[in-house]
Amino acid sequence: QVQLxxxxxxxxxxxxxxxxxxxxxxxxxxxYCMGWFRQAPGKEREGVAxxxxxxxxxxxxxxxxxxxxxxxxxxxxxxxxxxxxLKPEDTAMYYCAVGACTWVLNLHQYKxxxxxxxxxxxx
Numbered sequence: 859q860v861q862l863x864x865x866x867x868x869x870x871x872x873x874x875x876x877x878x879x880x881x882x883x884x885x886x887x888x889x890y891c892m893g894w895f896r897q898a899p900g901k902e903r904e905g906v907a908x909x910x911x912x913x914x915x916x917x918x919x920x921x922x923x924x925x926x927x928x929x930x931x932x933x934x935x936x937x938x939x940x941x942x943x944l945k946p947e948d949t950a951m952y953y954c955a956v957g958a959c960t961w962v963l964n965l966h967q968y969k970x971x972x973x974x975x976x977x978x979x980x981x
Contacts, residue, residue, distance in 0.1 A: 860884040860970040862954050867975030874944050874979070880937040880954030880972055886911065891959040893968065894928060894939045896950035896977075906952070907939060908962025917962050922948075944979045951976050 866878040878894065893908035907918045907928035916928050927940040937954050952975050957968030 860886055860889065860956055862956060862970055862972035864952065864954050864972040864975040867952060867977045869978040869980065870944055872945055872979055872981050875940070875942045876944065876977060878939040878941065878952055878954075878975060878977075880939075882935040882937065882956060886935070886956055889956045889958050889970070891962045891968070892930060892937045892954065892956050893959075893962050893965075894926075894937070894952060894954055895965050895968075896948075896952045897974075898947075898950040901950075903953070903965055905963030905965055909937075910962060919963065941977070944977075946979045946981045949977060949979050 861883045863881045870876055890911055894906040895903050896906050897903040905919055906922055907926055909916050909928050925943045929938045954972045955968035956970045959967035
């Protein structure tokens with residue numbers, strides 16, 4: 859069983875930065891992907907950034923490219939999302955996930971999810 863715990867959310871003004879963390883515990887050996895997703899009120903959950911556990915390449919939704927950076931610390935089993943130049947439209951609940959996916963931004967391919975951390979960006 860895999861457990862994921864996110865932290866680092868909060869309220870910031872537009873243009874500000876936040877760093878989200880996701881601590882993973884349990885056996886993720888057979889999982890291939892780690893990713894960040896978000897869901898705004900009244901909207902569907904969407905992929906934000908992802909990385910293959912065995913690789914180094916990172917992938918981003920077009921809406922966050924150049925502003926967000928996903929990274930991981932394998933020794934600590936922790937996934938990060940550095941968010942800069944935040945915009946009000948980035949306001950959402952952010953979730954990390956782990957799964958045996960083929961495409962890191964496909965949320966339907968993820969099995970394990972954290973409880974989410976709220977990010978609110980004011981104008």
